[in-house]
Amino acid sequence: MNNAIADQIKEMLVENLRIPENILTYDSELFGDEIGLDSIDSIEIVAGIDTLFGIDMTGADREHFQSIRALTEYVESKQG
Template sequence: MAGMTREQAQAQAKRRQEITNRLKEVLIERLMLPLEPDEIAEDSPLFGSGLGLDSVDALEIVVVVESNFGVSIADDDMQAFRSINTVVDFIEAKQEEMEG
């Protein structure tokens, strides 16, 4: 956030929170997770011991991200899909590329 005004930093933080909330809501809905958005920690692993998602769920996450956030995901982008935070980082970076 270096070089940003306070307003820009606040706007960026608000946008990140909106992306995070929307991502959680859509994942819960599409993957039929028995959770509320606030029960999903942003840094918990999506796969394995975290939310326990599998490779089929990974494909669904790709569809969710592409259709809800307007970004394209290449095969080598999948390493970004470790947690909610890493997915949000990916979405923000892709959206900035598209805007820039």
């Protein structure tokens, strides 16, 4: 996993979705009980990834949204 990409995504999540930085790891379950993202947040992630990397995640499978690691790997695969 490309840590530079992961850190950019992390910063975006902290900034745009007010997730406290201290509880957010690369493998935190974003849609799990603790952080609790929902459908509105996923719209924000799509917008954030588009702004950061110019990659459109509209319609991407749920699994790619599960964690910072999953998002990073998706971005890497599209940057190919």
